[in-house]
Amino acid sequence: MKLKSQTDNGYSTITDRSIVRFFSRYAGLIVVFELLLIFCISLFAQSNVWPEYLSLPDTTAPTAASTVPFHVKSTFLTSDILKNTNSITYIRDTNKYLFEQHLDYNVTNYLNGVQSHYAGLSGIYKRKSMFNSKGSLGVDWTPGLYYYKSKETGILQVPFDIGPILDYKLSSIPLSVRAGVSAYGWNDKFNRSSGFLDRDNYDAEPGYYGAITIGDSISRWFKLPVLIQVDVLGKEIGGTGLGVIKSSLKTALGLQSGDSIFFNVGDSLSNGKELYNAGSSTLYSTTPWKIEHNFMVTGALRGKERKFLRPGILYTFTLRDITYPVMSSLLDDTRVTGSTLGFQLLSGENHRISYSGGLSLNWNTTDRIYKETLQQINADPVKQSVNLGDCDEYLASTDHELTFHLPSDIALNYQLHCTRNSKSYPYMYVVSSESKSNENEGDRIRNLHHAAILYTKDSVLALEMYGEFAKNYMYYYRKARSGESMSSDYYKVGMSADWIYNNVRVTEFLFATAEKSDYKFKSVHKGDNFDPPPYSRRLSSALSIVWALNSMWTITGKWNETYFDNGKWYGNEYFDRLSQSDSIYNLYHGTYGIENKSIDYSLQLIVSCTIERWMLSAGFLFRDNNFEEYIFSESRFKPRNTGEGYISEPSLETMYHFNTGQIKFKVSRKINTDDPDKSRLSKNWNLGLGVNFEF
């Protein structure tokens, strides 16, 4: 198997063998992640953008191939923590066999007594051209070692899988079968004080695994536009088991009329505990026995261009069930169902007027303790409390973009982006004649208008001036939180410019924003609870100048500056004239009271020199942040100590390209005038070293 990059299925890896290794350990997580990812893409992408996951992958695109056997990658970074990753891969791929061996070692040292280490030695050997040249047979192995060290103790975990692997091509359908034995060893008291080699501290469990994969994410079945993939995985170790079944079908058809039909269905079921806690970020983590079922089906129709417009319609249904067979009273069984309906309309290309618009409507229902009847839930006060989480969620979004292309390379652009997230909680119950319901019922709505004028002149100048207005609502409807209900008006004006003149490139991003809020129930924020609504402003500029003196020297200068303030809007309607003194009213009413303000700026100069394969750049960064807060008792602003004075950071970076790879080194030191350790030369260094080569 040649090295290739497969990104169409969401993984980035160098061999399909690595996918198998990865899948075997985190099968359940992958299934959930994959389905959720597709679901989230369909939910949170702009409603006027066609979802790419519906299209079939392009199998005609060439894949990058490498024929050299050794691949070395190493990085070393240190700043507040120390991180080092190393990987050596040896691959021998001939007509007769494939041999691949990985050597990985990663360490993270938090420099406070906590460290984590990982070492891996996975590999594979396969004889090719077997079974009438239709398959290959071999063995793969996945030994790993995880070591966590905290201040008091250490934990060692050693997972190991080994077993035969068979790949076979049945007509055009790839088939892969794996099986083997597993072992898991660990020591929860791995430190010198408790006996470094004390055998009593060591434990180990044997186990086994098996997996079948039919199809993959790129092969079309029987030369039809249909992709089918079925994965079955089972694993048991030390009495703990995990079973996963995952299947998916994807197809796209072009009709004679020029329209297209898309269909995508995926289903997965996992049952058991996650095996090998190794690799988790927390010490002593455990996973409960969980049964999880995910299902998603999408159907879509995309029309050809008619009267300059191309319409589309999509529908998606999702289902997610989670059940905890042993701890159902503690970890609530939950069912989430959702439906999404989307409409799109896009104009064709190369017209004076271009338009893209979409509307997406999504309904989700979350049902906690879904296996029990309302009568059973109402008989148990704990379940009643949990069932308050039953939720109907309604998400809607619409996005429209209209552009007029005028003469002289000028364009006018208008965009409308609206989102709505409404939640309602239908369940309620009565305790001591008081009704209980979920107090979070509410709406979050944002309606944003964006208007811009753009000017482009070949690849010399791009200029955009724009203005935005948004109306935001954050409303709660139950009495416990309705007082927090708030709306706000958001304003933004800005300019972006990118200009190239001879060897100089200048870019500037400048904008100013203001947001003024208002409470729905002002009486709640008066008197003893005097709390006027928030107000904030920001002015920001980012200027960059790059001057290429010649093919060898480049000078880059950057200047970033941001002013920000926030506080309260002391509107007349928030004053209680009966309880508040006239002096406070006279001082603040009808004004914007700034409570915090800051000016943050940075200046950076970088000089770069490139001589054939060698690049050297030296830089200097200067940064300052003035943060002031208003002290009401003194009626004045006072600087707040943020622990940072003037920051300066000299840096040096160099890179050398070999025929077979590259080496990169960067060093910088952050000097903070308020740091008591600033004169200690051994502190505040940032070091980075990266090596990447093949031979």
Place this chain on the structure above:
Amino acid sequence: MCCIKAIIKRTMLLVIVLNISCGIFQPRDTFELPVVTTAVDRFNFSTIFDSIGKPFEWKNYETFFSDTFKFSDSRTGVYEKTRFIEGLQQLTRKYNKFKINWSDIDKPNDGDVTQLTINELKYAFTVDTEAVEKQVFTGKSRMVIIWDGTYKLTMWDDFPEIITRSIFAPE
């Protein structure tokens, strides 16, 4: 084929109609009249004080933390009182629904009654984000309490088990 053409034409019409007609992007107006709520010890600090035999009545953050209060996150640094209180308030807004459980609260040595130190105080911060699964942040803390007419927290060192930052550290 005629059927598909008809669907497409209707889709186009529906998009236009839906966008210009109904108030999809306007909020509801079904409010229950608000009730003014009293101050609540959201972080359950009173449990710690109760456990060491120094009960107190929760009022607000301002009176709970001493003026010289410092919070130290072993991952991200040290924070002063004002910044830290803002961070806690931000946390309560971010995770509207959460519970915190303090455990292993060792009674400190009463040798110096003006300053008490609690070592190795374990916590579990559970967030119900209304996602299907709950998030749990765990760690250990060391707290120093001083007597200033009332007992106040003056120092809090946090050692989170998660690798990135303390859940209490201001963002």
